[in-house]
Amino acid sequence: MTKFTTSAHALCAAALVSMGATAASAQDEYGDREGWPDSFTVGTASQGGTYFAYGSGWANLVADELGISGGGEVTGGPMQNMALVHTGDAAFGMTTMGPAAESLEGTNPIAPGLEMTGACAMFPMYQTPFSVTALSSSDIASISDIPDGARIGFGPAGSTSDTYFPRMMDTLGVNYERRNGGWSDLGTQLQDGLLDVIAFAAGVPVPAVSQLEVQTDVNIIEFTEEEQAMLLEEFPVSEFEIAADTYSTLEEPARSVSMWNFAIAGCDLPESFVYAVTDIVMSDNERMVNIHRAAESTVPENWDRNQVLMWHPGAARWFMENADADIPDDMIYSSGS
Template sequence: MRIRHTATAATAAAALLALSACGNGDGDGGGDADYTEDLTFATGGTGGAYYPLGGELSSIFESETDASVNYVESGGSVDNLGQILQGDAQLAMTQNDTAADAVNGDLDISEDGEDEEFITVDNLGWIANLYPEAMHIVVTEDSGIESIEDLDGQTIAVGDVGSGTRAISDAILEHYDIDYTAEETEFGDSTEMLADGQIDASMFVVGVPVASLTQLAETTDVSLLSLEDSDAEEIAADGFYEAYTIESDAYGFLEEDVTTLSVFAALVASTDEVSEDLAYDITAALFDNIDQITVDQGASIDIEEAFNGLGDIPLHPGAQRYFEENDIEVP
């Protein structure tokens, strides 16, 4: 496997490696509480769902709490959790599997995916699950690629260095024993590269449907590769994933359902810098104003599903108090 980084990916990798060098790999990253109401909200790339959803949530949180919230583009889940650890962000979007790795000391921030560099994020508090995220494996119709096996020898965008997509991409490609050249870049850039013929396939984990893929399909004939049901179940059993079906009506170009893997997108907050009271208010603002969210993924936000994917990730004390006061059973 050969890896080529984009400038964005290389920058994210450098930041994460610098984070490791600061001595936080031993789990001592959490410090004394220094609460603030001036919040930076780390989201994701502009081509995915995290960024627009983060923008709408920021507006809601600003109008419903005493906090000011600045949402920013980022490299994705790993990058976001690193920012929480370092105090560069106080709110973040993340995949639940990546957050689980972070709190268990298994968050791998190595640049090449081989020379392992692990950190522990010990100042992380779960606010709520937001929606399921599905792996999309996109190819062009004229590529001749019709199955996962056909990806052998191809150049594939496997997610940004600071995203949670990379782990799932690796799990799928390793399961099928695919030899490939990896392009590490964010989702929006990868769709442009696919349309321009710079790569052969793009893999990304995002809520269904995602506008950027719909827009790509308006100018480029594309298709989604499907996993065998048995393979999806086997890969899911070995990781923090679930087998998932992208329904045929999710995108206009689909003619049949697509079997893939999914994780959950979650909202998390720093326990060092976001007080219990503010986290309580943010949780209340989220569930009291779901009807104000216009992006498609907002339809999946449900208080009854707030703990999907939680596992052993700690709840933020403020979120826990909110759920208990609203008679939602806390795991």
């Protein structure tokens, strides 16, 4: 009995030494931890979506690597994340470039008139394509086929999809009735004939669309070159092709547009802390892809996809040192500016 107890104590002591060595190693690697928080949260979005899975994954990875408490937090998505990070209610968050631009301009609907300059760019995530789906039985095979007064589901209220896709439809001359709801619910409504079209901005494949394919025939509708050009001119989006192997319905790539997603950090967080977080996420892409397939785009060379937000100085230093990033001084946040 005594021998067992002694062995148990020895094992516990060894574990404590190991934990201490890990913490010391992290401290040695990233320098003085003065001012670092004891815990952190990452603002994501609703459960079941790409943001929640991706954000919770990298939050847990960072927490494990740095030996501090951290995790993802359910939020209303990109607009709310900008507000939470700006006010300091969340250390980190995730946003798309459109909501980021609106938040800086003071037109974020969560706090109209408030210029949310306290949220800084940290690292590139992935692109969110805008995709349109209808039942094959509807004979809607193009944007121009959408009839006047069509019932279109745009995703959760206040989401990137709901914020931008209606405006895009307006630009393309579509007359519609606007409907909102969760991805799966809207997919079911389309199948039941309660909607004519679903228009989602979400990482592909969209699970609701993949499920529809299994149950019925659908049309994945691409934009024409002219329609794509109109959207590129009017909105903060980039050219995108939905790969043919994304959905079984597609026989060739579908022309679309997309909006880049970026991780954001409170601008006043310690430089060494944000440098460490950026380093953990960006230094091993395989780990990130294991968290979510969308992280295939979470690579250093995509640093230049941010043309909107000021860079956090810790993140900017990482990309300049490790990705030869040419970030102008006037795009790097300074507390004195």
